[in-house]
Amino acid sequence: xxxxxxxxxxxxxxxxxxxxSCAASGFIFSSYSMNWVRQAPGKGPEWVSFISDTTRxxxxxxxxxxxxxxxxxxxxxxxxxxxxxxxxxxxxxxxCARSLPVNGIVFEYWGQGTLVxxxx
Amino acid sequence: xxQMTQSxxxxxxxxxxxxxITCRASQGIxxxxxxxxxxxxxxxxxxxxxASTLQSGVxxxxxxxxxxxxxxxxxxxxxxxxxxxxxxxxYNIAPTxxxxxxVDI
Numbered sequence: 001x002x003x004x005x006x007x008x009x010x011x012x013x014x015x016x017x018x019x020x021s022c023a024a025s026g027f028i029f030s031s032y033s034m035n036w037v038r039q040a041p042g043k044g045p046e047w048v049s050f051i052s053d054t055t056r057x058x059x060x061x062x063x064x065x066x067x068x069x070x071x072x073x074x075x076x077x078x079x080x081x082x083x084x085x086x087x088x089x090x091x092x093x094x095x096c097a098r099s100l101p102v103n104g105i106v107f108e109y110w111g112q113g114t115l116v117x118x119x120x
Numbered sequence: 121x122x123q124m125t126q127s128x129x130x131x132x133x134x135x136x137x138x139x140x141i142t143c144r145a146s147q148g149i150x151x152x153x154x155x156x157x158x159x160x161x162x163x164x165x166x167x168x169x170x171a172s173t174l175q176s177g178v179x180x181x182x183x184x185x186x187x188x189x190x191x192x193x194x195x196x197x198x199x200x201x202x203x204x205x206x207x208x209x210x211y212n213i214a215p216t217x218x219x220x221x222x223v224d225i
Binding site for chain 1: 215217
């Protein structure tokens with residue numbers, strides 16, 4: 001069974017930093033591209049970042065480019081999101097999501113999410 | 121930037137009704153279109169990709185169609201467990217979700 005478990009969320013002041021982690025199990029992590037997707041309270045999902053299986057390809061949404069950094073450790077079956085210069089509008093539940101192996105970015109499996117609140 | 125719209129924003133139907141949700145892209149996206157279901161308090165679930173390919177385990181009452189700019193998600197016979205918000209998502213470049221359609225009974 002595919003399992004994705006996020007951690008690292010919490011309350012942070014504007015301008016602060018946070019590092020999210022996602023522990024993957026139930027599949028060969030190193031064979032799949034991964035993503036971070038967020039959902040602000042009462043809003044629809046918003047894709048944040050993508051990283052390919054080998055880390056050769058990395059993409060970011062314009063809204064986080066230059067502030068967030070995605071990475072992965074295939075030996076530890078883990079995905080990360082380093083979030084710097086956080087803003088109020090970054091407040092959301094952050095989901096780790098495995099990509100469907102197709103051309104393009106489709107979110108096949110989702111974790112339960114971790115809440116990030118940016119507020120003074 | 122390519123925008124995704126959905127209509128209606130919400131609907132209420134009866135058990136057994138046929139329900140159709142429309143998604144429109146501001147530019148052509150071929151069939152790079154996925155649909156997700158998000159039940160209240162739950163995580164989004166992938167229903168359909170490539171506009172019409174049903175994900176494994178999804179009931180056959182769900183179907184998708186369309187290409188280019190206009191797409192539809194159809195629930196052939198609405199069930200109580202289908203109460204949810206449905207999102208379309210284009211995925212050729214810079215994945216973008218639609219605003220969602222809330223389905224109630």
